[in-house]
Amino acid sequence: MAIYKPETVECNGETFHVYITQEELQERVSELGEELSRHYEGRNPIFIGVLNGAYIFLSDLMRHVEISCEVDFLKLSSYGDEKVSSGEVTDLKDIDADIEDRNVILVEDIVDTGLSMKYIVEKLQKKKPASIETITLLHKTEATRHDVQLDYVGFRIPALFVLGYGLDYAQEGRNLAQIYILDGE
Ligand SMILES: O=P(O)(O)OC[C@H]1O[C@H](OP(=O)(O)OP(=O)(O)O)[C@H](O)[C@@H]1O
Ligand code: HPA
Numbered sequence: 209m210a211i212y213k214p215e216t217v218e219c220n221g222e223t224f225h226v227y228i229t230q231e232e233l234q235e236r237v238s239e240l241g242e243e244l245s246r247h248y249e250g251r252n253p254i255f256i257g258v259l260n261g262a263y264i265f266l267s268d269l270m271r272h273v274e275i276s277c278e279v280d281f282l283k284l285s286s287y288g289d290e291k292v293s294s295g296e297v298t299d300l301k302d303i304d305a306d307i308e309d310r311n312v313i314l315v316e317d318i319v320d321t322g323l324s325m326k327y328i329v330e331k332l333q334k335k336k337p338a339s340i341e342t343i344t345l346l347h348k349t350e351a352t353r354h355d356v357q358l359d360y361v362g363f364r365i366p367a368l369f370v371l372g373y374g375l376d377y378a379q380e381g382r383n384l385a386q387i388y389i390l391d392g393e
Contacts, residue, residue, distance in 0.1 A: 213385040219377045224388035228363060233373060236362050240343065241272020243360065252276050253311040256303055258328060259283035261317035264374035265345045280305040286324055289378035291369045293320065297327045312337045316344040317374045322354030346370065
């Protein structure tokens with residue numbers, strides 16, 4: 209089976225190179241799944257993935273969760289086709305599940321400025337869940353300006369634009385099996 213993981217890749221006229229390999233991703237994702245399985249044993253958590261970016265991370269993560277659980281999605285956008293946040297969050301789809309009194313695990317691909325995560329947690333809190341914890345594959349620690357609670361973090365990364373494994377640049381590059389960064393950074 210062919211997996212799309214070149215050493216370098218052109219995306220929207222810019223060149224990116226590998227930053228986190230497929231093997232490193234798979235190892236960390238499996239550790240996180242095992243940690244969540246231990247923590248949520250007997251609590252039937254509901255995973256809420258943030259579309260579009262989190263879909264690959266969430267699907268890989270769930271295959272390492274060995275307890276009873278559910279999944280739902282919401283969708284929002286704040287980057288458009290740019291490499292910097294617009295500073296505004298647009299709601300595109302809400303969850304369908306009733307999360308009142310449920311244990312929610314909010315799943316993001318990346319926390320950059322923190323705006324999206326802060327916005328979603330405040331939105332979900334209004335639905336009165338029993339608990340909300342957050343997990344993000346990537347955290348750009350130096351770029352985060354909003355106060356966010358991060359319970360599980362895959363990789364802490366510098367403030368560089370990244371691509372692949374669900375993360376896009378103007379909607380392209382999500383199908384790359386590894387995480388890439390802009391050449392020269
Ligand atoms: O911490 P922040 O600065 O808010 O950035 C993080 C958010 O940006 C990306 O979503 P985007 O709005 O690009 O939509 P997408 O997931 O559909 O690509 C990513 O998936 C996060 O949701
Ligand atoms: O570095 C990034 N890459 C892709 N999407 C993003 N959304 C926030 N930060 C990023």
